[in-house]
Amino acid sequence: MKFTSYISIAYLAIFLPAVILLYTILPKKVRPFVLLAASFTFFWFISEWLICYILISIVSIYLIALWLNKLKDKRNALVKEAENKEQKKAIKKKSGRNQLLVLLLGVLINIGILAVIKYSPFFFVNVNLFLKLIHSSARVSVPAFAAPIGLSFYSLQAVSYIHDVYKEKIKADKNIGRVALFMSFFPVIMEGPICRYADTAEKLWSGERLHYRNVTFGAQRIAFGILKKIVIADRLNIIVTTIFKDHEAFNYDGGLILLGAILYTIELYTEFSGTIDVVIGSGEMFGVTIPENFRQPFFAKSISEFWQRWHITLGTWFRDYIFYPVTMSKPMKKMTKNCRKKLGRDYGPLPASIIAFFCVWLCNGLWHGAGWEYIFFGMYHFALISLGSLILPLSNKLLAKLHIDRHKLPYKIFTILRTALLVCIGEMIFNSRGLHDALGMLKTLFTRFTFKSIFDGSVLSLGLDGHDIIILCVTLAIVLTVGILKERGKDPRELIASTPIFVRWPIYMLLVVYTVVFGAYGAGYIPIDPIYANF
Amino acid sequence: METLIEILEDIQPDADYETCTTLIDDHILGSLQIISLVAEIEDEFDISIPTVEIKPENFNSAAALWAMIQRLQDED
Amino acid sequence: MDKKVVFRKLAGAAIFILLLALVLLLLSYWFYPQQSEDITMQDVKPNGLLAEEDNTIDVILFGDSEAYTAFSPVQMWRDEGFPSFVCASSSQYISLTESFVHQALEHQKPKLVVLETYAFYRKMRSDNAFITRIENMFSIIQYHNRWKIISPIKMKSADYTWKDDMKGYKYAKMTTKGQNKQHMIPTDKIKPIPETNAKYVERIVEYCKQKGVQVLFISTPSTKNWTYEKHNAVVQLAEKTGVDYLDLNLQKEIKIDWHTDTADAGDHLNFRGAKKVNAFLGKYLAETYHLKDKRNDPAYAEWNALIPKFEFLTSEK
Numbered sequence: 001m002k003f004t005s006y007i008s009i010a011y012l013a014i015f016l017p018a019v020i021l022l023y024t025i026l027p028k029k030v031r032p033f034v035l036l037a038a039s040f041t042f043f044w045f046i047s048e049w050l051i052c053y054i055l056i057s058i059v060s061i062y063l064i065a066l067w068l069n070k071l072k073d074k075r076n077a078l079v080k081e082a083e084n085k086e087q088k089k090a091i092k093k094k095s096g097r098n099q100l101l102v103l104l105l106g107v108l109i110n111i112g113i114l115a116v117i118k119y120s121p122f123f124f125v126n127v128n129l130f131l132k133l134i135h136s137s138a139r140v141s142v143p144a145f146a147a148p149i150g151l152s153f154y155s156l157q158a159v160s161y162i163h164d165v166y167k168e169k170i171k172a173d174k175n176i177g178r179v180a181l182f183m184s185f186f187p188v189i190m191e192g193p194i195c196r197y198a199d200t201a202e203k204l205w206s207g208e209r210l211h212y213r214n215v216t217f218g219a220q221r222i223a224f225g226i227l228k229k230i231v232i233a234d235r236l237n238i239i240v241t242t243i244f245k246d247h248e249a250f251n252y253d254g255g256l257i258l259l260g261a262i263l264y265t266i267e268l269y270t271e272f273s274g275t276i277d278v279v280i281g282s283g284e285m286f287g288v289t290i291p292e293n294f295r296q297p298f299f300a301k302s303i304s305e306f307w308q309r310w311h312i313t314l315g316t317w318f319r320d321y322i323f324y325p326v327t328m329s330k331p332m333k334k335m336t337k338n339c340r341k342k343l344g345r346d347y348g349p350l351p352a353s354i355i356a357f358f359c360v361w362l363c364n365g366l367w368h369g370a371g372w373e374y375i376f377f378g379m380y381h382f383a384l385i386s387l388g389s390l391i392l393p394l395s396n397k398l399l400a401k402l403h404i405d406r407h408k409l410p411y412k413i414f415t416i417l418r419t420a421l422l423v424c425i426g427e428m429i430f431n432s433r434g435l436h437d438a439l440g441m442l443k444t445l446f447t448r449f450t451f452k453s454i455f456d457g458s459v460l461s462l463g464l465d466g467h468d469i470i471i472l473c474v475t476l477a478i479v480l481t482v483g484i485l486k487e488r489g490k491d492p493r494e495l496i497a498s499t500p501i502f503v504r505w506p507i508y509m510l511l512v513v514y515t516v517v518f519g520a521y522g523a524g525y526i527p528i529d530p531i532y533a534n535f
Numbered sequence: 536m537e538t539l540i541e542i543l544e545d546i547q548p549d550a551d552y553e554t555c556t557t558l559i560d561d562h563i564l565g566s567l568q569i570i571s572l573v574a575e576i577e578d579e580f581d582i583s584i585p586t587v588e589i590k591p592e593n594f595n596s597a598a599a600l601w602a603m604i605q606r607l608q609d610e611d
Numbered sequence: 612m613d614k615k616v617v618f619r620k621l622a623g624a625a626i627f628i629l630l631l632a633l634v635l636l637l638l639s640y641w642f643y644p645q646q647s648e649d650i651t652m653q654d655v656k657p658n659g660l661l662a663e664e665d666n667t668i669d670v671i672l673f674g675d676s677e678a679y680t681a682f683s684p685v686q687m688w689r690d691e692g693f694p695s696f697v698c699a700s701s702s703q704y705i706s707l708t709e710s711f712v713h714q715a716l717e718h719q720k721p722k723l724v725v726l727e728t729y730a731f732y733r734k735m736r737s738d739n740a741f742i743t744r745i746e747n748m749f750s751i752i753q754y755h756n757r758w759k760i761i762s763p764i765k766m767k768s769a770d771y772t773w774k775d776d777m778k779g780y781k782y783a784k785m786t787t788k789g790q791n792k793q794h795m796i797p798t799d800k801i802k803p804i805p806e807t808n809a810k811y812v813e814r815i816v817e818y819c820k821q822k823g824v825q826v827l828f829i830s831t832p833s834t835k836n837w838t839y840e841k842h843n844a845v846v847q848l849a850e851k852t853g854v855d856y857l858d859l860n861l862q863k864e865i866k867i868d869w870h871t872d873t874a875d876a877g878d879h880l881n882f883r884g885a886k887k888v889n890a891f892l893g894k895y896l897a898e899t900y901h902l903k904d905k906r907n908d909p910a911y912a913e914w915n916a917l918i919p920k921f922e923f924l925t926s927e928k
Contacts, residue, residue, distance in 0.1 A: 167587040
C-alpha cells in the first residue's frame with residue numbers, strides 16, 4: 001500500500017475503515033494500542049526506516065519531561081524544608097536554572113534534528129555561494145538527507161510538550177505510549193494541525209467506543225474536504241501550474257499573473273483546508289477533537305487577523321513559543337516600559353513587538369521551506385504586520401476625521417478585499433520558483449498590468465474550458481455559503497441533521513455524486529501532491 | 536482593582552472594563568495591548584507574570600486579571 | 612446503548628449506502644458512452660491532437676510518460692520538417708492507447724504510427740475479474756468527465772480548441788543524476804509481455820494496417836525501465852505482427868549521458884536527453900519513411916512560429 005495523501009483510495013477506502021473496524025471489535029483496553037500501531041504502520045508505509053527519527057523524538061521528550069518532573073519534585077521538597085523567604089528564593093532560582101538547561105537540551109535534540117535534515121543543505125549551498133562571492137576556491141560538500149513525513153509538524157509538537165511541562169501547564173506523562181500516540185497519531189502526522197498535549201493526548205488514549213454521531217459527522221466532514229480538494233484544487237492545478245511555469249517564457253501580463261496569484265491562493269486554501277477537513281473528520285470518528293486549523297480566513301480584515309484564521313495551530317504555536325517568550329523576556333519588558341513613557345500609549349509596545357514579529361516571521365518563512373523565497377515570504381508578512389501596527393493609530397485618526405465607521409459594511413468589505421489581495425500576493429511569492437522568479441512576477445504585476453489576456457479569451461487556452469469555469473464558480477459558491485454559515489456560528493452539519501430524512505439523505509448523496517461527477521480526477525488530471533506535507 | 540481599571544483604560548480606552556468578560560475573545564485586547572498591560576501590571580503591583588499565565592482565561596475580564604494578580608502576589 | 616437503537620442505526624446506514632450505490636449505478640448507465648461516441652476526452656495533452664486541423668499530422672506517437680518526455684515534435688519539425696504529435700499520458704494503459712489510436716485515425720491520415728514499448732508491460736487490472744466487474748458497474752468513475760458533453764443543457768458539444776504548443780511533448784527540466792552503467796546486456800532470455808497486452812498491441816497494429824498506416828515500435832532510452840530481456844520480447848512481437856522495431860537503448864550514437872540527461876536517475880529523460888534522442892530520431896524517421904519536408908508549406912506557418920518558444924524553454928539557463 002502506498003500513501004501519498006489522505007485523499008486517496010488507500011487511506012479512505014482501506015486504511016481508515018480497517019482501523020475503525022479493529023478499534024470497534026477490540027476491547028477498550030487494547031484500543032489505544034490499535035491507534036498507536038495504526039499510526040506507526042502509517043508512518044512506516046510512507047517513510048520506512050526514517051521512523052527512527054520520530055522514535056528518537058518521542059523517547060527524548062518522554063525522558064526530558066520526566067527529568068523536569070524530578071527536578072520540580074526535588075525543588076518542592078526543598079522549598080518545604082526551607083526556613084525563610086530568602087532561602088526559598090535561592091532554591092527556586094537554582095532549580096529554575098537547572099530546569100531551563102534540561103528544557104534546552106530537549107529543544108536542542110528536537111529542533112536540532114529538524115535543522116540538520118531540513119536546513120543544512122540550504123545552509124551549505126549558501127556557504128558555497130558566499131565562498132564563490134569572495135573568490136575563494138574552497139567548497140563544502142552539500143549534504144542531503146531524506147526527511148521523514150511530518151517532521152516539521154511533530155517536531156513542534158515535541159517542543160510544545162516539554163515546554164508545557166517546564167512551565168507546569170501539564171504534568172510529565174509516565175506512559176510512553178500516550179506520548180507516542182500524541183506525537184504520531186496518523187491523521188495529523190502528515191499535515192498537522194499541530195496539536196498540544198493538553199488538548200488531544202488524554203482523549204486519544206481513552207479508548208472510548210465509537211459513537212454513531214461522531215462517525216457520521218466525521219464522514220460528512222471528510223466528504224466535504226474531498227469535494228474541496230478534488231473539485232476545486234485539482235481542477236485549478238492545471239491553470240495555476242501553467243501560469244507559474246510559463247509566465248516568463250510566454251511573457252504573461254500583470255493581469256494574468258494576478259489571476260494566477262488569486263487562483264493559486266484558492267487552490268492552496270481548498271487543498272490544505274480540504275485535507276485538514278479529512279484529518280479532523282478522521283479524528284472526530286474516534287471521538288478526538290483535533291484543533292481547528294482554519295476559520296474562514298478570507299473574512300479577515302487585516303493581515304494579522306488573517307493569520308489568526310489561517311493555519312491557526314502554526315500561528316498559535318509561534319505566538320506561545322516565540323512571540324510571548326520574546327516580548328515577555330526581562331529586557332524586552334523593561335524596554336516596553338521605557339518606550340511607553342517616551343513614545344506614549346500607541347507606540348510604546350511597538351519596538352518589543354516588532355523585534356518579536358521579526359523572529360516569528362523569520363521562523364515562519366523558514367518553517368515553510370529552506371529557500372530565500374520563503375524567507376522573502378516571511379519578511380513580506382513581517383513588513384505588512386509591522387506597518388499595520390505602525391499606521392493603525394494614524395488611520396484611526398484619519399477615519400475619525402473622515403467620519404468613516406470601522407464597523408460599517410462598506411468599510412468592512414474594503415478591508416476584507418484589501419487583505420485578500422495582500423494575501424494573494426504573498427502566496428504568489430510563496431509559490432514562485434525562487435527569489436528571482438518572485439521579484440520578476442512582482443515587477444510584471446506592477447509595471448505591465450492589463451486585463452487584456454483575461455478579456456480576449458486567451459485565458460481559456462491555459463487548460464480550463466468554459467465548463468470547468470462554471471463548475472469552479474458553483475463549487476466556490478458552496479464553499480462560501482458554508483463559510484458564511486460557520487462565520488455566523490452555525491454548523492452546517494447540524495442544520496442538515498435537523499431536517500427530515502427525505503431532505504437530509506438527498507443532500508448527503510448529492511455531496512458524494514457531485515464529487516464523483518465533477519471531481520477533477522482520472523486520466524488527464526494530475527492530482528496535486530499534498531502541498532503542506534513537504535514542509 | 537481601581538488601579539487595574541485605570542491601567543486598562545490607559546491602554547485601550549474604549550471598553551467597559553467593569554462588565555466585559557470577552558476582552559480577548561472579542562479582540563478588544565490584541566497582542567500589542569497585552570504586552571503593554573503585562574509591563575504595566577508588573578511595574579505597578581511588583582510581581583512577575585510568567586508566560587504560562589498569559590492565556591485567555593486570565594485576560595478576558597478585569598476580574599480575572601485581578602484574581603491572577605492577587606494569586607501571584609500571594610505566591611511571592 | 613439499547614441494542615434496538617444500535618440495530619436501527621446500523622440498518623439506516625446500510626440502507627443509505629445501498630441507495631447511494633443505486634444512484635451511482637444509474638448515473639453510470641447514463642454516463643456510459645455510446646458506441647460511436649468518443650470516450651477518451653479526459654486527457655488534456657494527448658487530446659490536443661483533436662485541435663489540430665484534420666489530416667495535417669504525418670507521425671503520431673503513442674505511449675506513457677516515457678514517450679512524452681522523449682519525443683519532441685517541435686524539435687523534429689525544426690530539424691527535419693515533418694509534423695508529428697505525441698499522444699501520451701502518464702501510466703497509459705495499452706487499452707487506452709487503443710482508443711487513442713482509433714480517435715486519432717478518425718481525424719488524421721498519418722504515414723506512421725509509433726508505439727512506445729514500455730507501455731506494453733503495464734499490467735492492466737483486468738486480470739481480476741471481480742474488480743473489473745465492479746469497475747464496469749460503476750463506470751461513472753471512469754467516465755465522469757463526460758458531464759461536459761452529455762450535459763442536458765447542451766452548452767456546447769465538447770470542443771477541442773486547446774492546441775498544445777509542445778505537440779504532446781512534456782518538457783522535463785529537472786536533472787537527477789543517474790549511473791552510466793551498461794543496462795543493455797545481451798542475452799537470449801525473454802521477459803514475456805502480458806498476454807492481454809500483447810493481444811491489444813496486435814489489434815492496434817491490425818487496425819492501423821487496415822487504415823493503411825505503417826507501424827513502428829520504439830523503445831525509449833531508460834536504464835530503469837528497459838532491459839535486453841524486454842528487447843527480445845518486443846523483437847518477437849514485432850516479427851509476429853510484421854512491424855518495424857527501433858530500440859533507442861541500443862543506438863550508440865545518441866550518446867545519452869545518464870549523469871546529466873535524465874530527470875529522475877534513469878527513469879525518464881530530461882530536456883537534454885530528449886534533444887539528443889530527437890536529433891537522431893527525426894533524421895531516422897525522415898529517411899526511413901521518406902517524410903516530406905513541409906517547413907516551407909504556408910499551411911504550416913504556425914508550426915514554424917513554435918520553434919522560438921520551444922528553444923526558449925529548452926535552452927540551458
